[in-house]
Amino acid sequence: MSLEVKNxxxxxxxxxxxxxxxxVGVLALLxxxxxxxxxxxxDFLVSTVYxxxxxxxxxxxxxxxxxxxxxxxxxxxxxxxAMTKFLPVTFVCMLVMYFGYHTLYEWTHTELVxxxxxxxxxxxxxxxxxxxxxTVIIFSLWILMAWALRSISKKxxxxxxxxxSLKLQKYSAVFLIVFSLTxxxxxxxxxxxxEPHWFSTIFGVYMFAGSFVSGIAFTTIAVIKxxxxxxxxxxxxxxxxxxxxxxxxxxSVFWAYIWISQYxxxxxxxxxxxxxxxxxxxxxxxxxxxxxxIINFIVPFFVLMTREAKRNTKVLMTVACxxxxxHFFDMYLMVAPKVFHHYHAHISGYGILQLLQFIGxxxxxxxxxxxxxxxxxxxxxxxxTLEEGLHLHx
Amino acid sequence: MKKEFLIxxxxxxxxxxxxxxxxxxxxxxxxxxxxPFPVHGLDSAMGIKRSFLPYVxxxxxxxGFLIAILxxxxxxxxxxxxxxxxxxxxxxxAFVPITFEITxxxxxxxxxxxxxxxxxxxxGKQAMILHPEQTCNKFIMAFDKTRINKxxxxxxxxxxxxxxxxxxxxxxxxxxxxxKGE
Numbered sequence: 177m178s179l180e181v182k183n184x185x186x187x188x189x190x191x192x193x194x195x196x197x198x199x200v201g202v203l204a205l206l207x208x209x210x211x212x213x214x215x216x217x218x219d220f221l222v223s224t225v226y227x228x229x230x231x232x233x234x235x236x237x238x239x240x241x242x243x244x245x246x247x248x249x250x251x252x253x254x255x256x257x258a259m260t261k262f263l264p265v266t267f268v269c270m271l272v273m274y275f276g277y278h279t280l281y282e283w284t285h286t287e288l289v290x291x292x293x294x295x296x297x298x299x300x301x302x303x304x305x306x307x308x309x310x311t312v313i314i315f316s317l318w319i320l321m322a323w324a325l326r327s328i329s330k331k332x333x334x335x336x337x338x339x340x341s342l343k344l345q346k347y348s349a350v351f352l353i354v355f356s357l358t359x360x361x362x363x364x365x366x367x368x369x370x371e372p373h374w375f376s377t378i379f380g381v382y383m384f385a386g387s388f389v390s391g392i393a394f395t396t397i398a399v400i401k402x403x404x405x406x407x408x409x410x411x412x413x414x415x416x417x418x419x420x421x422x423x424x425x426x427x428s429v430f431w432a433y434i435w436i437s438q439y440x441x442x443x444x445x446x447x448x449x450x451x452x453x454x455x456x457x458x459x460x461x462x463x464x465x466x467x468x469x470i471i472n473f474i475v476p477f478f479v480l481m482t483r484e485a486k487r488n489t490k491v492l493m494t495v496a497c498x499x500x501x502x503h504f505f506d507m508y509l510m511v512a513p514k515v516f517h518h519y520h521a522h523i524s525g526y527g528i529l530q531l532l533q534f535i536g537x538x539x540x541x542x543x544x545x546x547x548x549x550x551x552x553x554x555x556x557x558x559x560x561t562l563e564e565g566l567h568l569h570x
Numbered sequence: 571m572k573k574e575f576l577i578x579x580x581x582x583x584x585x586x587x588x589x590x591x592x593x594x595x596x597x598x599x600x601x602x603x604x605x606p607f608p609v610h611g612l613d614s615a616m617g618i619k620r621s622f623l624p625y626v627x628x629x630x631x632x633x634g635f636l637i638a639i640l641x642x643x644x645x646x647x648x649x650x651x652x653x654x655x656x657x658x659x660x661x662x663x664a665f666v667p668i669t670f671e672i673t674x675x676x677x678x679x680x681x682x683x684x685x686x687x688x689x690x691x692x693x694g695k696q697a698m699i700l701h702p703e704q705t706c707n708k709f710i711m712a713f714d715k716t717r718i719n720k721x722x723x724x725x726x727x728x729x730x731x732x733x734x735x736x737x738x739x740x741x742x743x744x745x746x747x748x749x750k751g752e
Contacts, residue, residue, distance in 0.1 A: 436663070443663050446655065483620070569610035
């Protein structure tokens with residue numbers, strides 16, 4: 177098959193803009209730390225976890241495609257592959273987070289834990305050394321899986337043998353299991369343990385739903401932008417965009433489904449140690465609580481409902497940006513209330529600093545992913561599923 | 571009512587798709603194209619408009635949503651107010667699962683009913699078989715004889731990959747078709 181593909185070149189204004197944004201983000205983060213160390217660490221944790229989740233959703237996306245030998249994602253599977261290249265960056269951020277444990281996590285205060293019968297029972301799991309080790313293990317597994325998926329895919333540039341596809345399929349099946357376990361532990365550790373009395377068994381799934389929506393949103397933006405810049409010409413059709421639109425629509429509904437599953441049971445049972453999570457948000461963050469639902473469910477649900485909307489790049493772009501921001505907002509709403517409550521500072525509003533450091537992290541993300549993408553072939557030419565993927569029909 | 575058809579028989583989906591595009595370009599009025607499996611791009615090549623079914627689904631879903639919400643408000647807060655678990659009479663979180671189910675139920679069932687009704691499909695209906703192999707391995711492009719120039723279309727079909735051109739008559743009155751299969 178003779179397919180002319182121009183490889184992505186990461187240069188020009190996009191490179192400059194992403195570097196400038198990243199610098200602005202670092203300054204904003206320093207500003208947050210200058211304001212208050214709790215604000216700083218909260219901002220840092222929110223962005224780190226959020227962008228780890230986007231990056232790691234690439235592993236899920238690729239494994240899902242690999243295990244069913246899907247063809248619909250093959251023409252643009254290099255984008256999620258490049259996304260996983262951000263994991264080492266967030267790994268470093270998460271190691272730096274070590275110095276913020278004491279600010280963020282109540283259970284690191286030994287005296288407090290010893291006087292609290294519930295926390296005393298949880299010491300076996302929630303202690304600093306084990307927590308740190310788990311973080312390292314989780315990130316190592318993610319980076320390892322991402323590396324394996326990328327290297328198999330790289331071999332498919334030249335080798336279209338059946339054995340390679342079967343290898344990818346086997347690896348993917350294992351990776352899906354490892355992924356689902358690690359993302360649950362990550363969600364429990366990094367976010368849920370901020371409120372150590374509170375627990376929700378669906379929290380890992382909730383985190384996964386959010387991560388997948390934002391991962392798809394970023395992929396959509398990347399695909400549309402690449403096509404605008406003249407790459408992927410004749411490879412990505414409106415049918416591919418339609419597929420991505422359906423993913424965004426479907427996964428937003430899935431996210432809302434998990435959201436209500438968590439809320440409904442806690443609200444119905446009305447047990448104090450479970451309701452404290454929502455009581456805190458209803459008391460001090462009520463407006464944000466409902467804005468979260470509107471931007472992450474109501475807006476994509478109604479805007480992306482029609483076929484025309486899913487095939488319109490402007491609409492897709494807008495919704496993808498809203499969702500990217502929306503799930504950052506959601507992450508902020510999971511982390512901030514308890515930490516601020518702890519410091520008797522109810523900052524129930526979004527500051528310009530938070531927005532800037534989100535945009536800054538996004539710039540860094542674009543920089544790392546763009547550089548990674550420019551070092552790969554934009555399409556894996558010998559991938560056996562490519563031909564079928566190019567002829568996608570709705 | 572008997573209808574007279576001119577049919578072109580094709581042995582490959584790509585040929586019938588190509589011929590359909592050309593026929594539409596030449597403004598021949600195609601009655602229908604019968605294929606043993608869905609051929610991608612055929613409906614857009616024939617110029618078939620988008621189905622109205624999505625609007626039916628949305629309307630039925632909105633209906634279901636309203637019915638479910640209003641009925642639950644009526645039963646739990648107006649007709650027989652009961653305190654359950656210390657919650658307010660109108661507790662929207664408690665209504666969500668039922669509202670969701672009724673919305674999906676009504677949307678799905680109405681869509682299927684609208685689909686069957688709009689296509690005159692019902693149990694026992696006989697399919698219109700213009701060619702014995704149209705459900706097996708042949709692709710049939712059918713023209714209503716009264717609406718075309720027979721010679722032009724015959725030539726067109728012969729020149730565009732049809733393996734044979736035949737004349738058939740069939741009963742297209744769906745009610746008369748019951749029990750009269752060939």
